[in-house]
Amino acid sequence: MVSMVQRQGDVIKELEAVFKDRLFTEPHILSLYSHDASSEVGVKPMAVIQPVSVDEVVKIVKLAIDYGFKIIPVGSSTSLSGNATPKLENTVIVSLERMNSIIEISDIDWYARVQPGIKDDELNLELMSYGLQWPVDPASSKTATVGGVISNGGGGMRGAKYGPASHWILGLEAVIGTGDVIRIGCRTVKCREGYNLVQTFIGSEGTLGIITEATLRLAPLPESFVGLMARFRDAESLVNAVIRVKRDKLWPMVTEFIDYMIAQVLGLEPMYYLWIGIDTYSGSEQQILSKLNNDVSLSGGEIIDKAFTWQEFSKILEPRRMLYSATLKAAFNDYGTDAFVAFEDIAVPTSKLPEAVREIQTLGQKYNVKMVIGGHIGDGNLHPTVWARRSDKDEMERIMKFFEDVGKLAIRLNGTVSAEHGIGVQKKGLLREAISSRNDGNSDYVINLMKNIKRVFDPYGIFNPGKIFD
Amino acid sequence: MVSMVQRQGDVIKELEAVFKDRLFTEPHILSLYSHDASSEVGVKPMAVIQPVSVDEVVKIVKLAIDYGFKIIPVGSSTSLSGNATPKLENTVIVSLERMNSIIEISDIDWYARVQPGIKDDELNLELMSYGLQWPVDPASSKTATVGGVISNGGGGMRGAKYGPASHWILGLEAVIGTGDVIRIGCRTVKCREGYNLVQTFIGSEGTLGIITEATLRLAPLPESFVGLMARFRDAESLVNAVIRVKRDKLWPMVTEFIDYMIAQVLGLEPMYYLWIGIDTYSGSEQQILSKLNNDVSLSGGEIIDKAFTWQEFSKILEPRRMLYSATLKAAFNDYGTDAFVAFEDIAVPTSKLPEAVREIQTLGQKYNVKMVIGGHIGDGNLHPTVWARRSDKDEMERIMKFFEDVGKLAIRLNGTVSAEHGIGVQKKGLLREAISSRNDGNSDYVINLMKNIKRVFDPYGIFNPGKIFD
Numbered sequence: 024m025v026s027m028v029q030r031q032g033d034v035i036k037e038l039e040a041v042f043k044d045r046l047f048t049e050p051h052i053l054s055l056y057s058h059d060a061s062s063e064v065g066v067k068p069m070a071v072i073q074p075v076s077v078d079e080v081v082k083i084v085k086l087a088i089d090y091g092f093k094i095i096p097v098g099s100s101t102s103l104s105g106n107a108t109p110k111l112e113n114t115v116i117v118s119l120e121r122m123n124s125i126i127e128i129s130d131i132d133w134y135a136r137v138q139p140g141i142k143d144d145e146l147n148l149e150l151m152s153y154g155l156q157w158p159v160d161p162a163s164s165k166t167a168t169v170g171g172v173i174s175n176g177g178g179g180m181r182g183a184k185y186g187p188a189s190h191w192i193l194g195l196e197a198v199i200g201t202g203d204v205i206r207i208g209c210r211t212v213k214c215r216e217g218y219n220l221v222q223t224f225i226g227s228e229g230t231l232g233i234i235t236e237a238t239l240r241l242a243p244l245p246e247s248f249v250g251l252m253a254r255f256r257d258a259e260s261l262v263n264a265v266i267r268v269k270r271d272k273l274w275p276m277v278t279e280f281i282d283y284m285i286a287q288v289l290g291l292e293p294m295y296y297l298w299i300g301i302d303t304y305s306g307s308e309q310q311i312l313s314k315l316n317n318d319v320s321l322s323g324g325e326i327i328d329k330a331f332t333w334q335e336f337s338k339i340l341e342p343r344r345m346l347y348s349a350t351l352k353a354a355f356n357d358y359g360t361d362a363f364v365a366f367e368d369i370a371v372p373t374s375k376l377p378e379a380v381r382e383i384q385t386l387g388q389k390y391n392v393k394m395v396i397g398g399h400i401g402d403g404n405l406h407p408t409v410w411a412r413r414s415d416k417d418e419m420e421r422i423m424k425f426f427e428d429v430g431k432l433a434i435r436l437n438g439t440v441s442a443e444h445g446i447g448v449q450k451k452g453l454l455r456e457a458i459s460s461r462n463d464g465n466s467d468y469v470i471n472l473m474k475n476i477k478r479v480f481d482p483y484g485i486f487n488p489g490k491i492f493d
Numbered sequence: 494m495v496s497m498v499q500r501q502g503d504v505i506k507e508l509e510a511v512f513k514d515r516l517f518t519e520p521h522i523l524s525l526y527s528h529d530a531s532s533e534v535g536v537k538p539m540a541v542i543q544p545v546s547v548d549e550v551v552k553i554v555k556l557a558i559d560y561g562f563k564i565i566p567v568g569s570s571t572s573l574s575g576n577a578t579p580k581l582e583n584t585v586i587v588s589l590e591r592m593n594s595i596i597e598i599s600d601i602d603w604y605a606r607v608q609p610g611i612k613d614d615e616l617n618l619e620l621m622s623y624g625l626q627w628p629v630d631p632a633s634s635k636t637a638t639v640g641g642v643i644s645n646g647g648g649g650m651r652g653a654k655y656g657p658a659s660h661w662i663l664g665l666e667a668v669i670g671t672g673d674v675i676r677i678g679c680r681t682v683k684c685r686e687g688y689n690l691v692q693t694f695i696g697s698e699g700t701l702g703i704i705t706e707a708t709l710r711l712a713p714l715p716e717s718f719v720g721l722m723a724r725f726r727d728a729e730s731l732v733n734a735v736i737r738v739k740r741d742k743l744w745p746m747v748t749e750f751i752d753y754m755i756a757q758v759l760g761l762e763p764m765y766y767l768w769i770g771i772d773t774y775s776g777s778e779q780q781i782l783s784k785l786n787n788d789v790s791l792s793g794g795e796i797i798d799k800a801f802t803w804q805e806f807s808k809i810l811e812p813r814r815m816l817y818s819a820t821l822k823a824a825f826n827d828y829g830t831d832a833f834v835a836f837e838d839i840a841v842p843t844s845k846l847p848e849a850v851r852e853i854q855t856l857g858q859k860y861n862v863k864m865v866i867g868g869h870i871g872d873g874n875l876h877p878t879v880w881a882r883r884s885d886k887d888e889m890e891r892i893m894k895f896f897e898d899v900g901k902l903a904i905r906l907n908g909t910v911s912a913e914h915g916i917g918v919q920k921k922g923l924l925r926e927a928i929s930s931r932n933d934g935n936s937d938y939v940i941n942l943m944k945n946i947k948r949v950f951d952p953y954g955i956f957n958p959g960k961i962f963d
Contacts, residue, residue, distance in 0.1 A: 132842035211840040213912035222692030243742035272713035307774035370681040372602035442683035461676040
């Protein structure tokens with residue numbers, strides 16, 4: 024034990040020599056980095072470093088190889104599955120928050136090169152002046168960093184049409200577990216240079232290396248837009264409206280919802296709220312709106328607001344972005360700092376949505392849990408969220424059973440146990456169940472492929488231990 | 494030598510017992526499978542098998558492990574880089590042409606499950622009756638199979654907006670080099686179940702396993718469409734029109750071109766032809782058309798045809814689909830069966846297109862080669878194609894130098910040496926150069942990552958040897 028402490032002291036000294044006032048070992052700062060936005064409980068890391076260059080990142084990785092410490096690369100730690108929560112004390116948190124520049128925006132080529140620490144909204148604000156967007160838009164876009172979104176493979180609000188993060192990343196620079204810097208991918212949408220290493224990084228939750236630069240694919244902001252906010256008496260009517268829209272072959276960029284409980288917390292009438300936003304060219308707005316009108320009213324809903332630009336729509340969408348904070352507020356109202364919140368994140372094929380929503384409500388009653396539900400309903404992505412008093416063993420058990428059962432429900436309905444939050448710590452069991460369900464009851468050989476890929480990039484097991492399958 | 498022939502006899506006997514009349518060893522059939530649509534010269538494989546089930550595919554792989562023979566999985570062998578050309582005699586071609594069913598189409602969930610041997614156009618014809626499309630559309634879509642398109646990571650005509658194959662594949666079933674069947678990915682667009690193994694398969698050119706089923710993401714067919722065919726006196730004017738369209742923030746689904754020589758072969762006036770197709774909703778057509786009109790005429794072009802549905806547009810696009818066959822026709826007119834055709838496939842950022850086209854024409858003159866050029870100009874993807882008399886060593890050398898120099902040009906312009914055709918045999922050198930150019934003059938560690946990933950899926954080195962980096 025003494026020699027380990029001794030050794031840890033040596034590491035800190037070496038790191039201090041390089042990083043000076045960008046190395047933190049003060050207990051209150053270590054506490055801040057001992058967890059992420061999920062309720063997962065972590066341990067204090069041994070240090071937090073804020074590098075400012077790829078060379079500094081290489082130095083950290085080489086020291087980790089020499090001294091055997093672990094690294095968790097983080098952006099804003101907005102993970103809701105415990106992806107960024109340290110579980111081992113010999114961990115150094117590498118926070119990319121100071122590597123947050125935009126290196127280049129090309130308004131003809133529709134790409135941007137950025138450092139990983141830039142926040143999603145900051146980037147999109149800048150892109151707006153070029154008439155462009157990076158359409159990867161998690162609800163946490165004000166806080167989430169681009170590097171975090173990439174590592175997490177996030178989807179978000181514009182994913183139903185534009186696809187998840189993986190469709191919007193052209194190239195990466197990253198430091199892998201050997202200390203080598205690799206520059207992979209291209210600046211063009213088409214890029215067929217051997218195996219797609221960029222895609223292997225996307226959604227790898229910081230387990231393969233540290234992303235130090237990204238080349239992002241951009242899209243033009245829609246020339247015109249038709250957006251609405253509607254409300255419904257029950258979840259099933261809302262889901263039916265979504266299905267009608269798909270049957271009409273309208274292809275919304277955004278289809279979001281929240282339930283009556285969240286609405287209440289936000290000061291809205293306690294009903295189910297739906298947002299649909301369709302990107303289009305000028306001249307088509309009225310006919311799209313009349314179809315949407317029809318779809319909503321035939322499903323028993325009522326349109327309560329409309330928008331005809333993306334900017335206007337972003338404003339009326341604001342309550343949906345509050346799902347996370349409103350849930351936390353409800354949980355803290357109930358239990359104060361003793362609250363534990365579990366964020367589910369399943370997706371099911373659209374046709375299974377009515378059954379999924381019904382069953383989730385039944386499970387909520389069965390386990391007698393406090394639950395809200397919302398999500399990206401256009402791509403079948405639901406976020407049922409439950410909370411309990413940490414100190415109440417029975418209630419904690421009930422929300423954990425609910426969490427597991429919702430995952431199993433997703434599997435039964437041919438869906439996924441993780442749509443965009445990733446596996447982190449909290450979904451490791453469900454990941455195995457999902458893979459088993461498709462592979463004749465055996466998850467081992469698929470998980471082993473992943474473990475072997477991990478070894479290819481991180482042969483010494485430095486990065487984010489204890490996550491996904493570890 | 495005798496024992497190898499003996500052993501080969503034993504293999505054939507074992508295969509015959511299982512596959513009966515779906516095993517072929519007749520020399521003229523082996524000849525057919527000794528090459529692909531590129532001019533790459535291959536060797537006769539020892540046998541061709543047409544399995545009809547995943548179990549049969551497993552049997553073949555297990556025999557390959559036991560007997561040490563190699564496997565090349567093929568669809569219609571439309572590769573233009575030699576991806577499907579056998580280079581070793583102890584190769585069994587596994588042709589998926591009989592595994593060509595559509596298993597399921599879900600018109601609400603917008604996915605289809607298919608076997609790999611179905612042809613791209615056959616699938617899209619069926620989907621049309623649902624108002625849906627699989628928007629991965631290589632020029633060879635009449636012949637190319639879905640499995641081949643996936644293995645090749647193809648892009649095609651609708652890629653500038655809709656992205657390449659990798660955006661349209663949700664899940665795969667494949668037999669890997671251990672003989673295990675893996676089912677990876679989901680039926681939903683969002684799917685974050687650990688590392689993205691599906692993406693590793695896409696574009697892997699048959700080197701990691703044999704795809705036996707695919708779950709494809711679908712999109713609605715556009716409600717309305719504005720398409721045009723225009724012609725220009727020179728390439729630069731055409732490219733400028735494309736840049737104007739992007740500056741206008743129009744986001745075409747299709748932007749294609751051919752040059753004056755191909756036009757001539759097709760019986761059109763010898764000019765440069767551009768096709769632009771924009772998917773939209775009804776009501777916006779006239780204002781889109783007026784913008785396009787402006788962009789074309791300000792660039793010195795002339796609109797010669799228009800279309801207002803995708804189906805109509807497909808018809809006027811037909812000459813562009815003939816790029817491959819028209820080039821072959823020109824080459825065979827010149828040299829008969831002695832013709833060797835080299836298909837380049839670079840992409841550069843849009844802003845570099847004028848320079849790229851100019852330099853390619855200069856290189857064509859420098860090496861005094863017969864050249865045509867066309868491609869998916871909306872995503873910067875150019876296909877300069879040259880031919881020579883195989884028996885003319887000097888001319889062959891000149892086209893090879895041209896081929897190499899065009900690849901180097903792409904690297905210099907921050908583009909890629911392979912946009913959608915893959916590496917196969919013909920781009921192995923250029924792949925290393927492209928990777929070196931971004932990685933401080935060293936391609937080894939990136940290539941080694943790929944070699945190690947290959948080992949994860951194919952530990953015995955069974956699949957498609959001699960390709961990409963091998």
